[in-house]
Amino acid sequence: MTAPFVADVLGPRGRRLTLIASVISGVLIVAALVVAYNRLSARGQLDASRWDPFTQWPVWRFLLLGLVTTVRVAMIAMAGAILVGALMALARLSRTRPLRWAGAAYVEFFRGVPLVLLVFFSYLGLPRYGVEISAFSALTLALIIYNGAVLGEIFRAGILSLDRGQSEAAYSLGMTYWQSMLLVIIPQAARRMVPAIVSQLVTLLKDTSLGAAIGFEELLRRARITGEFFINPLQALVVAAAIYVVVNFTLSRVARRLELRQRRRYQAGKIAVAGIEDLAVLQAQGPAEPVEAPRAVSA
């Protein structure tokens, strides 16, 4: 997206060097592709028989229904996580100390713990305590708990990114805390958080693949089943990966676009947050002022 920073006009020597480097690297890349191709065909991985299943509608139907399940889990989990996140953000910003502590404890704890641990706990652990839980509910529950913590941090940053003058003005009009929150602060903060929420959705969508680890039939699990059935694990997983890439790439583009619009609109695009890794990436952007995002670190 960004032009290379050395997009200076090159002199004759620079152009010559660039041309030489282009030719050499181009040849090397083509050579690598040829080696990969030969390896694939020598092992019979390019045989039509291996790819044939993916020309049949029933196989695609099977996989696409898996994608539907993936998207459904992601949507439900996102809705739940937004709710939990909003509550946590409000708790952390509240004027009651115990509530603040509770919110902070929740966010710091669940953000610092791997999602797999939560998924395993809800699927393997809860039944031991008499809670009957399906793989679907276990996965969704874990996703809600984890993303609730992440979003809680995002929401808090979004609210804090608003100018203090907004709440001061609201108070000076005689509004109460909740009136200023609901009528002044949250509507503005929510708008700023849209791109962050969309990027978090990408992370969440990727994380639904953890369902495959507990035998939940989402896209990845179904790709594994396909691969075992047709004895073409490589091809099945490549197809699944391609589907994920298409969906996530599109979503990332949307998020990126929303964020750029946001930055233009509010000049300082202060709240740029996403999944922990994306968060780190975004944190580094915006050279002039460091992005005021919650640290991905429990500090």
Next chain:
Amino acid sequence: MDVITGNLDVYLQGMRRTAELSLSSFAMALVLGILVAAMRVSPVPPLRWAAATYVELVRNTPLLVLMFLFVFGFPSLGFTYSFYTSAIVVLTAYTGTFVAETVRSGINAVAKGQVEAARSIGLTFPGLLRIVVMPQALRTVVAPLGGIFIALLKNSSLAVVIAVPELTAAADRVGTASARFIPAYLGAAAAYLMLTIPSGVAVGWLERKVAIKR
């Protein structure tokens, strides 16, 4: 509580494995990411395209899909590695994309005058990147890189799926053996926090030490 204290060695073993996995993957991801970032800002088109393709493909694929591809798909190409090695390779490839994007934004944050000055004294692209731009870029992205390391610590838990005996596997083992899942998993959660929180503090220290505030 006795579930945790009684199995302390299992947890410590798991913690060591998790730390090993994360540190070795991060070291390699750092090198990979810096190289890819350099490719992405280079004036050489094929390198830019190759780097961009790698980043977009790998970053948008779930880590577990990559892991399965490597462990179940690649053997049909004649590549078979131990689970531990596979986990390190996959974590490196995945984390490398995030490092690359972070370093690239660090590079973009370096003042243009620096580049112009470097060019005016006759440095070519590799020299300019290595001597002038990269040192400054890396120092601006210490905190985000720390965030990536902490995410990696947590992502390494996915290795449990391919039977690497790290921390999450330890929780699973203790939980199954004792049939008391809450303490068993709380123990692992505490162990993860014992890894992530000090890492956060260390990153903060490092940042104060080297970071350039812009």
